[in-house]
Amino acid sequence: MKGELPTYLLGLLGILLFIILISFILIGLTTGSILGIGETGSKLAWTSAFPFSITEYTFDENSLEITLKNNADSLLTLKSIILNNEEFYSYSTTFEPGEEKTLSSPLDLSCANNLYFDANMEYLEYTDSEVISHTQKGTNPLVYNCG
Numbered sequence: 001m002k003g004e005l006p007t008y009l010l011g012l013l014g015i016l017l018f019i020i021l022i023s024f025i026l027i028g029l030t031t032g033s034i035l036g037i038g039e040t041g042s043k044l045a046w047t048s049a050f051p052f053s054i055t056e057y058t059f060d061e062n063s064l065e066i067t068l069k070n071n072a073d074s075l076l077t078l079k080s081i082i083l084n085n086e087e088f089y090s091y092s093t094t095f096e097p098g099e100e101k102t103l104s105s106p107l108d109l110s111c112a113n114n115l116y117f118d119a120n121m122e123y124l125e126y127t128d129s130e131v132i133s134h135t136q137k138g139t140n141p142l143v144y145n146c147g
Helices: 004-031 039-047
Strands: 052-059 063-070 076-083 086-089 093-095 100-106 116-119 121-127 133-137 142-145
Touching: 039 052, 039 142, 052 142, 063 076, 063 093, 086 100, 093 100
Parallel strands: none
Antiparallel strands: 052 063, 063 100, 076 086, 076 093, 076 121, 116 142, 121 133
């Protein structure tokens, strides 16, 4: 009878540690904080962004190629994209509703510990059909798993 309470508490501690571990893994999958496995979460977040979504992106160590889609029901004109505190794209490009276009630009990136790298999407500047300027702030980085 004397050994039952410590055994019971040890079992509860094991269950608690298991729940914490699973929570940590699930949070890491969506934020990219565990071994760079956040590419899926990053792509999921950007495909649901509005009014511009990023439907696909690819990195190499010298450039970034992104495919943007206009999810609004009106014509939008992309003016610039600021990425990692630098101007990534600065050409006036129009997007019809639902239209996708692929943009490419040089970008100096390197893999952190050969696992992943990310680019901090600061914001996109665009005008709508009434030529009113807007800014779409990036809420998630673009994460890419290396090799």
